Amino acid sequence: VANKNTPISNSSGVILISNDGNLMVTNGLGQVFWSTNLSAPLFANATKAxxxxxxxxxxxxxxxxxxxxSxxxxxxxxxxxxxxGKDSKTGENRKITxxxxxxxxxxxxxxxxxxPLKFPELYIWEKELPKWRTGPWNGQAFIGSRRNPRERFKGFNLEKDxxxxxxxSYEESSLLLHFKLEPEGVVHEKAWNKEKQEWSSGADVPGPPCNSYGKCGEFGICSFNETVPCKCVKGFVPKNQTEWSGEDWRSGCVRKEPLHCERGSNNNWIERDAFLKLEMIKVPISVEYSEANEKxxxxxxxxxxxxxAYTYNDVNGCMLWRRSLLDLQDSMRNGVSLYIRVANSSAFSSKQNHTHTVKISIGITVAFVGIALSILSVFIWLKFAKGRGRNRNARLVFQIMEASSTISNVS
Incomplete structure (x- = not known):
């Protein structure tokens, strides 16, 4: 709608090319309600719409x-x-409204x-505040799509300089789509059905239950597959339990206990913080990028x-987060494996029920157990050597050390 801010009050609207070659919308009295307003010298008989x-x-x-x-x-x-997006020639950031x-x-x-971030994201804004976001572009799709990204983003292209x-941009492919932003802030997708020769409704974003930006607050994860959509990351608890009980999760979660590195105990290798691995996760906001390789x-x-927290993939590289994590969602088709720092004791706590896969590096623990068992084996050997003879004890020590090796392998 060209003259959306200046509607014509009657039905006498006219669209024409003026004497200076511009395209115009006027009323029956010749009053101009909208114009292309090109300043270059033009002539009416030299332009056409x-x-x-x-x-x-x-x-x-x-x-x-x-x-x-248009x-x-x-x-x-x-x-x-x-x-x-942002046009470097005009400086404009084109959006649909x-x-x-x-x-x-x-x-x-x-x-x-x-x-316009280093790896751009699609956003819906309510005035100037974010309402919904996709996650960063990885060259083929936006990280954090619940649908098959190969299907949903086929034909999309991102130009950067x-x-x-x-x-x-989106070019017509085997599937013709268009996206309309409705007055209530929902982007409605429609696909052209060649057989029926009509537009068929597709997905709406944002959709329930994770239908708003930061729905579960800091360190809260929104899950599409649960009756109660919001949960705290393992090692965290609701900041305001009363609000959470009333299904208002925006206050988010806080750590159950402080990190060991924050207590100044980072030099004690037994108490070092652990990292939880959460899979198929939408990338949180405020990501920082590093040139580091995976290791x-x-x-x-x-x-x-x-x-x-951190994650790594071949396209976006090393992604890091400092302090809080906001707008976490799981069950994403092309989500990332996100490693979140937690206090070691929180990582091994069994009191909190959580559905996410947790993988914690316990190599140090295994090594410690192995050393302890070896010392115990030597102690037992010395004890028995004094009273029962070396041959019998040698067989016993061999059995104990063999058991120690088996336990280490199981761990």
Missing amino acids: KLMDSGNLVLQGSNGETLWE FNYPSDTFLPGMKL SWKSLDDPSPGSYSFGIA NQGKMLL GCEKTCVDDCNCT
């Missing part, structure tokens, strides 16, 4: 060159051929577009008490 098959309205010059196109000024719908209501096309409270350009990424986080 053409509606393309894609839905793009184009103003062309005498040689067929594009002077202006796809550069999106309304509430993202169509194949449009580009959302919701209507105020179904009957009022003036700008509403919601917008949908690209957050060193001048700050970051444009997301270096782990070491960078382990050696820094301020590093709360």
